[in-house]
Amino acid sequence: MAHEHDVGFLESVAHQIRTLIIDTAHTAGAGHTGGSLSEVEILTALYFSFLNVDPECPDWNERDRFILSKGHASLGYYVTLALKGYFPTDNLKTFDREDSTLQAHPDMHKCKGVDYSTGSLGQGLSIGVGIALGGLKKNQQFKTVVLLGDGECQEGQVWEAAMFAGSKHIPKLIAIVDYNKVQLSNKVDENLSLEPFAIKWEAFGWNVLSADGHNIADLLSVLSRASALSARGPVVIIANTIKGKGVSFMEGKYEWHGKAPNDQEYTAAKKELGSK
Amino acid sequence: MELGEEIAQRTAFGQALVELGAEKPNMLVLDADVGPSTQTHLFGRAYPDRFIEVGIAEQNMVGIAAGLSTLGFVPWISTFAVFMTKRAGDQIRNSIAHPKANVKINGAYGGLPTGRAGATHSAIEDLAVMRAMPNMIIMDPADPREAAVCARLAMEIEGPVYLRTVRCPVPVIFPEHHKVEIGKAVKLHEGKDVAIISSGMMTPRALKAAEILEGQGVSARLLHMPTIKPIDIEAICDAAESIGAIVTVENHSIIGGLGGAVCEVVAEYAPCRVKRLGFPDVFLESGDDEVLFSRYSLDIAGIVSVAKALAEGGKKNK
Known part of the structure; x- marks a missing residue:
C-alpha cells in the first residue's frame, strides 16, 4: 500500500480526504477549509506514494521528513495522517478542541507523524533546510519535503532559506508551493504578487518544476523528476491549485480561507462531493 | 584564567565552545556573519565542518538549528543579542521554545558594551523578551569563568537555553571549580x-x-x-x-x-x-x-x- 502507484486508487484516497476535511471542519466548527482542500492531491501523492514513511514507526530514523510550513492547513494534514494510519480517524472529531492531539496548528509533541511544529508562517523551509543539512552531515538518505503556502512566500524568511539552500546546493530537499492564488484577505496577486515566481526560485539557485496540483498522475511524475534532480541541489515544485477545490461555492474564495461550513453549507458540500 | 584577571567574556565563551566541541562531536555552531565579534570564529577555526555560516539571516539561522536538532545535533546559534531576540524573536518562540528544540542560543553583546555601536546594537530588553517565553532557561553569567561554566551546563540541559554574553573585559571573580546550579543564587x-x-x-x-x-x-x-x-x-x-x-x-x-x-x-x-x-x-x-x-x-x-x-x-x- 505504501508505494501504490495506481492513480485510480490514489484518486479515491484524495476523494476520501476531501470528504473527511469537510466532515471534520463541520464537526469542529473550525478549520482552514480552503487551503486544506487545495493541498489534498499533493498530500495524497506524498503520503500514499512518494514518501518513505511508516505509520507504525513514526520516528523511524531513515524516514522521509515532511514539514507542513503552511501549518494552518492542518485539517488536510491530519485527515491524511489518519487515513495513512498514524492515528484513528475517530480522533478527527477532536480537531481543534481542548486537550486534543490535533491542535489548530500541528504540534510535533502531540500528534503522531508530525515531523515539526508549525503555525507561524515562513518558518518551515528553514527547518526543512536544517533537517536536510543534518541528513547530509550524517550521510543519511532520506528526503525532506516542505509544503509552503503561496501567501506564505511573501515572508522574507522563506527567501533567506531559499538563498541558503540554493547557494549551498542542499540535496534531497524538495519544496512544494501550494499555489492556490488566494490568501486570507484577498487574491495573492492583489495583495502582493509573487510573480515572476519560477524565475525568483531559479535565481535563488533552485531547480523549478511545475505541476497540476490536482492531477495525481502529473504530481507523481513531477515528484519523481524532483527526486532525481534533488540529488544535486534543492528543487521546488510550483503546484497550481485551486483554493477550496472540490466544493464549487468554496473555490477561489478568500472567504473560505479560515472558515468551516455551517449545517446548510455542509449538506451542500457533501452533496457535491458525494455525486463524484 | 587568574582571579582578578580581566578577560573579555565573549572570548571566554568562544574558547569554551572550542573545549566543548572536542568532547561533544554532535555540537554545531551557527553564526550570522558576526563570528569574529561573538568569538564563535574560534570554534569555526577548530572545527570547520561543524561551523555553519548562514550570512546575515538570523531568522533562517534559527530554523536551520531547529531542523538540525531533530537529528541529534546540538546546535548553538550565535549573533548579537539585540538581533537574536527581536529580529528572530518569532522564530525562537515558534521554532525553538514551543517545540522545546535542543538548541542553545548565545545572545552576544548583551546590554550596553557594544564597542560604541549605540542604540541600535545595545540589547537592553533581550532578557525581558526571552523571560516571557515558556520552556526557556536564561543564563546571565558574571565573569569569564562562569560564562564557560554556563556554556557547559547548557550542553547538559535537554531543551532551549539562552546564554547572554558581553563583549567587554570582565574581572574573573570565581575560582577554578566554580559550579552553577539552575535556579540557585x-x-x-x-x-x-x-x-x-x-x-x-x-x-x-x-x-x-x-x-x-x-x-x-x-x-x-x-x-x-x-x-x-x-x-x-x-x-x-x-x-x-x-x-x-x-x-x-x-x-x-x-x-x-x-x-x-x-x-x-x-x-x-x-x-x-x-x-x-x-x-x-x-x-x-x-x-x-x-x-x-x-x-x-x-x-x-x-x-x-x-x-x-x-x-x-x-x-x-x-
Whole structure:
C-alpha cells in the first residue's frame, strides 16, 4: 500500500480526504477549509506514494521528513495522517478542541507523524533546510519535503532559506508551493504578487518544476523528476491549485480561507462531493 | 584564567565552545556573519565542518538549528543579542521554545558594551523578551569563568537555553571549580542592612561595592543570579524577609529583566522595598562604556551610593 502507484486508487484516497476535511471542519466548527482542500492531491501523492514513511514507526530514523510550513492547513494534514494510519480517524472529531492531539496548528509533541511544529508562517523551509543539512552531515538518505503556502512566500524568511539552500546546493530537499492564488484577505496577486515566481526560485539557485496540483498522475511524475534532480541541489515544485477545490461555492474564495461550513453549507458540500 | 584577571567574556565563551566541541562531536555552531565579534570564529577555526555560516539571516539561522536538532545535533546559534531576540524573536518562540528544540542560543553583546555601536546594537530588553517565553532557561553569567561554566551546563540541559554574553573585559571573580546550579543564587557577600541582587557583568562591580560599603559601615548581602529563569525565589524571599530592602543591578532595562523578576517574586511572596538599577526605559547611545554606565549608577560608586541610601532610609517605606 505504501508505494501504490495506481492513480485510480490514489484518486479515491484524495476523494476520501476531501470528504473527511469537510466532515471534520463541520464537526469542529473550525478549520482552514480552503487551503486544506487545495493541498489534498499533493498530500495524497506524498503520503500514499512518494514518501518513505511508516505509520507504525513514526520516528523511524531513515524516514522521509515532511514539514507542513503552511501549518494552518492542518485539517488536510491530519485527515491524511489518519487515513495513512498514524492515528484513528475517530480522533478527527477532536480537531481543534481542548486537550486534543490535533491542535489548530500541528504540534510535533502531540500528534503522531508530525515531523515539526508549525503555525507561524515562513518558518518551515528553514527547518526543512536544517533537517536536510543534518541528513547530509550524517550521510543519511532520506528526503525532506516542505509544503509552503503561496501567501506564505511573501515572508522574507522563506527567501533567506531559499538563498541558503540554493547557494549551498542542499540535496534531497524538495519544496512544494501550494499555489492556490488566494490568501486570507484577498487574491495573492492583489495583495502582493509573487510573480515572476519560477524565475525568483531559479535565481535563488533552485531547480523549478511545475505541476497540476490536482492531477495525481502529473504530481507523481513531477515528484519523481524532483527526486532525481534533488540529488544535486534543492528543487521546488510550483503546484497550481485551486483554493477550496472540490466544493464549487468554496473555490477561489478568500472567504473560505479560515472558515468551516455551517449545517446548510455542509449538506451542500457533501452533496457535491458525494455525486463524484 | 587568574582571579582578578580581566578577560573579555565573549572570548571566554568562544574558547569554551572550542573545549566543548572536542568532547561533544554532535555540537554545531551557527553564526550570522558576526563570528569574529561573538568569538564563535574560534570554534569555526577548530572545527570547520561543524561551523555553519548562514550570512546575515538570523531568522533562517534559527530554523536551520531547529531542523538540525531533530537529528541529534546540538546546535548553538550565535549573533548579537539585540538581533537574536527581536529580529528572530518569532522564530525562537515558534521554532525553538514551543517545540522545546535542543538548541542553545548565545545572545552576544548583551546590554550596553557594544564597542560604541549605540542604540541600535545595545540589547537592553533581550532578557525581558526571552523571560516571557515558556520552556526557556536564561543564563546571565558574571565573569569569564562562569560564562564557560554556563556554556557547559547548557550542553547538559535537554531543551532551549539562552546564554547572554558581553563583549567587554570582565574581572574573573570565581575560582577554578566554580559550579552553577539552575535556579540557585550565589551568595558572594553576607550582610544585614541591604541586599544587592545582581547578574551578569554587574556582579563583579556589585561585589566591589559590597566590600566598599562594609568599610563605610553598611553591611550588604550580595546575591548573584546566574540564571534569571528560573530565578531563585527562596533566596529572594529570604533577603526580603530578613533584610527588607533590595537593590537589583543589571546591564539591562529595569523592565522585565532581573529587576522585574525580583519585583514579581517580592510582590507576590514577601513585599519589601526594591530599587532597580539598570537602564530606565531608554535607548542607549554610542560612547564609552563606563561613561555611559555611570549615567545610570551602574558603576561601583553608583551602586555604593544607591545601596547606602536604601540601607539608611529605604526601609522606612515598609
